[in-house]
């Protein structure tokens with residue numbers, strides 16, 4: 398990791414000179430067209446290596462030049478079921494990023510408890526009047542906007558009570574409530590700028606691929622949950638599973654780490670930054686050409 402950013406530093410510092418990028422209090426520029434995605438951080442006392450991984454990623458982000466304009470965490474911030482102490486530990490780990498002035502946005506996962514998350518991070522709460530209690534909102538950004546959706550089951554016990562009829566159901570599954578779908582049907586078809594849709598659960602569970610592929614603004618669907626890296630298509634819709642930052646890797650061959658998005662003239666360039674520098678997917682790039690609206 399260190400070598401990659403050392404090499405990156407000299408070239409990008411030159412690019413930043415005179416480019417008018419916003420600067421943090423310490424003078425390091427931030428590029429609004431560079432975005433970092435973390436997923437499934439799973440912070441909690443029984444898993445100290447998860448915290449260690451995230452601390453390393455935080456210092457890697459802080460040492461970037463330019464720094465990213467925004468960071469998104471794609472759910473499962475907590476290790477257990479979203480205890481206050483887990484969010485307090487996360488807050489302490491993220492403090493250097495907050496201090497550097499890089500805005501961070503949260504997606505809710507099945508390991509999270511919204512009430513406790515927002516007790517510790519009240520400023521991260523998003524809400525739409527038509528979808529009370531759900532973490533849903535559009536984050537405007539340079540070159541592309543981001544729609545955060547909330548795919549967490551409201552009542553896993555009630556959901557599991559029908560396991561006899563639906564034997565494949567698991568309490569960690571996701572969903573998309575009718576209110577969120579109605580909100581998207583109302584607001585998205587005429588959305589005027591490119592948009593990525595973010596959620597914790599895969600589109601096979603949120604089942605909104607048919608809706609999203611018809612919306613001209615939507616460039617792709619980005620999610621976590623599966624603790625692996627995968628680019629796929631759901632109909633015409635591009636989807637990406639982003640890797641976990643934790644040690645709970647799905648299968649021995651999968652990477653853990655984070656994703657970097659750079660908005661370039663060619664389109665949206667995603668780079669996988671694996672924690673293990675020798676992982677074959679470390680540095681892998683995927684470019685999505687921008688869809689015309």
Ligand SMILES: [Fe+2]
Pocket residue numbers: 437439473508622623624
């Ligand atoms: Fe997870």
